[in-house]
Amino acid sequence: MKQEPKAPFDPTDLLRHMTHRPGIYRMLDAKGQLIYVGKARDLRRRVSSYFKGRVHDAKTTAMLRTVGGVAVTVTRTEAEALMLEYNLIKRHKPRFNVVLRDDKSYPYIYISTDHEFPRLSFYRGSTRKKGRLFGPYPSAGSVRETLNQLQKVFRVRQCEDSYFANRSRPCLQHQIERCTAPCVGLITKEEYRRDIDHAVLFLKGDSDTVTERLVERMEHAAGGLRYERAAQYRDQLSQLKRIQSSQLMSRTKGDFDVIGLAAEGGVCCVAVMFFRGGRSLGSRTYFPSHTRNAAEDEIIRAFLLQYYGAREAPKEILVSRSVPEADAIAAMLGERAGRRVMIKWRLRGDRARWVEIALTNARHGAELKNRSTATVASQLAALAELLDLDTAPSRLECFDISHTGGESTVASCVVFGVEGPLKADYRRFNIQHVPAGDDYAALRQVLSRRYSRVKAGEAPMPDVVFIDGGRGQLSQALSVLQELQMDQLRVIGIAKGEGRKPGRERLYLPERNAALRVKADSPALHLIQQIRDEAHRFAIAGHRAQRQKRRNISPLEHIAGLGPKRRRDLLRQFGGLQAVARAGIDDLARVKGISRRLATSIYERFHTE
Numbered sequence: 031m032k033q034e035p036k037a038p039f040d041p042t043d044l045l046r047h048m049t050h051r052p053g054i055y056r057m058l059d060a061k062g063q064l065i066y067v068g069k070a071r072d073l074r075r076r077v078s079s080y081f082k083g084r085v086h087d088a089k090t091t092a093m094l095r096t097v098g099g100v101a102v103t104v105t106r107t108e109a110e111a112l113m114l115e116y117n118l119i120k121r122h123k124p125r126f127n128v129v130l131r132d133d134k135s136y137p138y139i140y141i142s143t144d145h146e147f148p149r150l151s152f153y154r155g156s157t158r159k160k161g162r163l164f165g166p167y168p169s170a171g172s173v174r175e176t177l178n179q180l181q182k183v184f185r186v187r188q189c190e191d192s193y194f195a196n197r198s199r200p201c202l203q204h205q206i207e208r209c210t211a212p213c214v215g216l217i218t219k220e221e222y223r224r225d226i227d228h229a230v231l232f233l234k235g236d237s238d239t240v241t242e243r244l245v246e247r248m249e250h251a252a253g254g255l256r257y258e259r260a261a262q263y264r265d266q267l268s269q270l271k272r273i274q275s276s277q278l279m280s281r282t283k284g285d286f287d288v289i290g291l292a293a294e295g296g297v298c299c300v301a302v303m304f305f306r307g308g309r310s311l312g313s314r315t316y317f318p319s320h321t322r323n324a325a326e327d328e329i330i331r332a333f334l335l336q337y338y339g340a341r342e343a344p345k346e347i348l349v350s351r352s353v354p355e356a357d358a359i360a361a362m363l364g365e366r367a368g369r370r371v372m373i374k375w376r377l378r379g380d381r382a383r384w385v386e387i388a389l390t391n392a393r394h395g396a397e398l399k400n401r402s403t404a405t406v407a408s409q410l411a412a413l414a415e416l417l418d419l420d421t422a423p424s425r426l427e428c429f430d431i432s433h434t435g436g437e438s439t440v441a442s443c444v445v446f447g448v449e450g451p452l453k454a455d456y457r458r459f460n461i462q463h464v465p466a467g468d469d470y471a472a473l474r475q476v477l478s479r480r481y482s483r484v485k486a487g488e489a490p491m492p493d494v495v496f497i498d499g500g501r502g503q504l505s506q507a508l509s510v511l512q513e514l515q516m517d518q519l520r521v522i523g524i525a526k527g528e529g530r531k532p533g534r535e536r537l538y539l540p541e542r543n544a545a546l547r548v549k550a551d552s553p554a555l556h557l558i559q560q561i562r563d564e565a566h567r568f569a570i571a572g573h574r575a576q577r578q579k580r581r582n583i584s585p586l587e588h589i590a591g592l593g594p595k596r597r598r599d600l601l602r603q604f605g606g607l608q609a610v611a612r613a614g615i616d617d618l619a620r621v622k623g624i625s626r627r628l629a630t631s632i633y634e635r636f637h638t639e
């Protein structure tokens with residue numbers, strides 16, 4: 031029996047009973063799928079505006095053609111509605127909303143204030159952690175650069191507390207004048223606290239106060255004929271001046287972000303510059319999706335809501351254009367931060383100059399993205415021709431295996447699309463329960479795990495799959511896909527050429543007996559090399575992290591009954607782990623708190639397979 035076509039959506043009855051209170055509305059398609067989320071101060075007035083027959087922009091017109099229903103949620107305040115809008119967009123990523131894909135947490139510099147000799151360290155995670163956090167910084171590299179500068183100038187420790195607690199003599203950091211060795215009492219608590227205070231002032235952007243204090247101490251030391259100490263203060267001052275001269279500084283102090291928005295050739299780019307204490311921490315660019323045919327007003331509003339919905343906003347946000355509902359967004363961000371937040375776009379002087387720089391960065395980012403997209407498109411077209419595909423592929427996946435002598439085997443899966451690397455889709459797999467060094471077994475495991483999920487609909491289906499390896503690896507891959515009844519996938523093996531030199535790669539295809547060689551200047555080969563090298567880099571990074579994690583765990587930690595205090599006493603008594611490993615049961619049992627039974631367990635830990 032032929033099914034009757036569904037009647038177009040009629041909102042009349044829904045609008046008649048809709049409230050005038052604030053809230054969010056959800057546009058649904060005929061299948062009930064969420065396609066758009068919006069916030070309204072007056073729900074009836076806002077939703078009615080879509081269906082009054084007036085002319086809409088191209089994006090809204092396309093959305094209304096697919097609407098099959100509308101659902102609303104009433105909230106007490108606009109701030110609640112904004113927060114609910116942010117959460118729904120983040121969870122569902124509706125196709126007619128501008129979506130910012132930025133799930134990465136930002137790094138901070140952390141000071142452990144609960145320790146009598148606080149340490150400075152790299153930190154990424156919850157901002158509710160006990161201690162003091164400075165940031166956020168735009169990248170891990172900028173954090174490490176700042177930590178390196180602080181270590182040179184203030185010589186504050188950055189070692190782990192466990193390492194600090196077990197030192198009996200100064201480490202290399204003290205010898206190269208990067209630490210004052212508080213672990214062995216070469217500096218008093220008061221002097222160390224002064225160094226920490228100086229580091230905090232520097233991170234807050236108050237370098238002038240630090241300079242004044244160091245000058246005062248240098249003069250005082252020289253007046254007391256302590257010339258060596260005065261020379262140390264002089265060196266600190268010169269290093270501090272060198273750092274200040276290399277940094278971008280705003281004339282106005284305070285914490286603020288500067289945001290520039292630019293759209294070029296269908297690509298939208300948002301550049302964010304971070305200033306804390308008037309000191310520039312760097313910048314980042316973002317490329318929100320679903321921006322085609324979207325107005326810049328909608329894009330900047332969506333960016334601010336989604337970007338600061340995921341992190342604490344600074345006191346001021348300086349933007350390159352007006353923002354719809356700026357007061358409501360600022361009120362919501364201020365409520366979450368526990369202080370006032372202001373969004374400004376009418377600016378003069380120093381801040382107007384920073385906004386212009388952010389806008390220039392955004393334009394440059396959009397231009398580069400356009401060029402990159404055009405390059406990738408030509409490479410994909412060349413790949414389609416090389417592999418005799420009907421159309422240019424839109425999703426490529428590549429796998430690689432990394433290990434050292436079979437230890438800590440990690441497999442990588444990297445994904446490329448029409449815009450280049452899709453880093454949010456990258457995956458690593460820790461390989462377990464396979465013989466050490468068996469690359470074939472490791473490859474079978476990772477492909478089985480990955481494509482079982484793809485078959486279940488948990489990940490998109492790729493157009494082409496690349497395997498880093500030759501005929502043997504290709505055969506293993508085809509066998510796994512055949513078992514999963516996915517042998518329709520196009521699979522290619524990439525073997526390194528003579529001398530591992532780029533341009534000499536050999537491609538192995540299932541339908542060819544001989545390897546395929548491609549010209550070194552082929553755009554298709556350049557794309558293959560890029561995805562192969564990215565898979566290799568991603569696998570090695572994962573392998574090294576796993577290997578380091580294993581090696582950072584002391585063998586003593588696995589022994590039942592040997593807690594932190596007993597481990598510390600044991601290491602102090604023998605002077606290190608190697609001496610503990612060489613000690614006999616009688617020697618171990620002489621350490622306070624170590625029974626003969628426990629000494630036997632320790633001995634067996636080092637002397638049995």
